Amino acid sequence: MLADPVDIARALGLPPGAEPAREALGDAPGAPERWSGGGRAVIVRRPLGAEAAQNHAAVFEALANAGFPHVPRLLGFSGLATIEEEVPGLTALQVEPPPGAAAAAIAALAAWHALPLREGLGWERSPDELLPECPPPLYRLGFAAPEREAAAPGFAAAREALLATPFGFAHRAATAASVLLAPGRAWLVHFAAAGFGPQLFDVAAFLLTSGLDAPARRVLAMEYARLRGLDPAATADLVDLAGIVWGVDELLWLPRRQVEALGDDAALAALHLAALRVERGMREPAGDSPAAGAIRRALWG
Template sequence: MLAEPADVLRALGLPPAAPYTVEPLGEAAGSPERWLAGDRSAIVRCPPTEEAARNHQAVFEALAQAGFAAMPRLLGFSGLAAIEEDVPGASALQVVPPPGALEAAVTALAALHALPVREGLDWEKAPADLLAGAPLPLFRLGFAAHEREAAAAPLEAARAELLASPFGFAHRAATAANVRLAPGRAWWVDFSAAGFGPQLFDLAALLLTSGLEAPARRVLAMGYARVRALDPDRTADLADLAGIWWGIDELLGLPRRQVAALGDDAALAALNLAAVRIERGIREPAGAHPAAAAIRRALWG
């Protein structure tokens, strides 16, 4: 168990002797648990490393104090574990998003990015520290030398554009796996990686892993821009460009995450589904940025 029973029962407003059951929500280390006691329930979340667990706690508290509503309520702590409200809904990796849910998720993401929160990881770093300047190791994804050479210049142009895009507080793992969706509503979860970062990577992560076609991704990106009072067309173009960079980076890190998920069939299936969606999505233009078009010509013809 991730938490002390007395701590969870106290968070649920129940006496220490109240009966309860614990339902693991995955088999890999750090998978959350659902605790059930009578008609009450809570999610206990404790990421597998101490740094991630402490970061999740600190960010969760900061967001609660800032009044961010699109996340579960924080009910309490038990050591390094956070005890959270058990919100309804499922992720877009589990179900087709219900009506209005992805719009709510994008609106909530825009609100998250606009918060005056300075909590989490990497605030001591500059944007250039977070987007590596060295050539991406595209050979690991099977691209031939002539494809990598043709992509080098547009990738460097993309990096320059992305370094000028909005940086600030970001979820930094804003995939479809980390947002719970219900009709017209969304709740963001798991802030273990949150901190300073490129905010359009969050938007790209959500749009690509939710399995949307390119036109729908563009519509949602423009909606994000309107909430933040940004130029809708330019923001949608930049989000599409960000998706290529973010998607390549995610695919490069996929083997390591697959190894970490061994033994957890559900987690491994979710990773593989997300990877298929990312690979398909980054090939399909959802914007008209010239650097994005040049990268796609170089890598996919």
């Protein structure tokens, strides 16, 4: 149980002594919970680990205080657990994105990145420290020495290019699992990792894990650029490049996430689906970056 039932009853507006019903939304430790009563329902989240839970709560409160419209309404706290309104959205790991939902998610990320907030993790670190290791340990993904050596210059060029992209307030885990979608609408959730980071990684993470094909990813990356006042074509190339760098790092962390999700079949299936989409998306060009082309030729021919 992530929260005190008394706090939940208060958030639901139940009379004293009323007991809300609890439903775990997963079998892994720390999975969100749905509490209901009086014809209403709320979602409770408390990530595992004190730092993650504190960061999630602090970022959520900062977003609420800023009036950010692209998250569920924060109704209160129970210890470090957040109590949020239930919204009528599902992730792209559960359903095909409904009409207008992917564009709404991109608009939500663009609005997040424009927030003048200095909250969350990583603000003491430099952009160079926040980018993944270069070259990445590709041997852990099964690439042979000649492939790794051929890809190394491309990853070095990618690092230089990405260091010049926007860094600032970022979600830092904006995969499809963290974006709830409905027709023409999107809500960002899960703020345990939020803070200072490379903002194009958020865009790449959502686009790759949502199962969109390369042309659709490019269109949405260009829309993000327009919303941020950036060059559309150049930004789409950089989002494609960021997708390779982020995607490799995401696949390197996959075994740990699978261990953390043991016992939760739905969570494991979602991780597997996201990983398949990431691997497929990294192979399919959605831009014309020379560094991305060099990496693709070296690793996938």
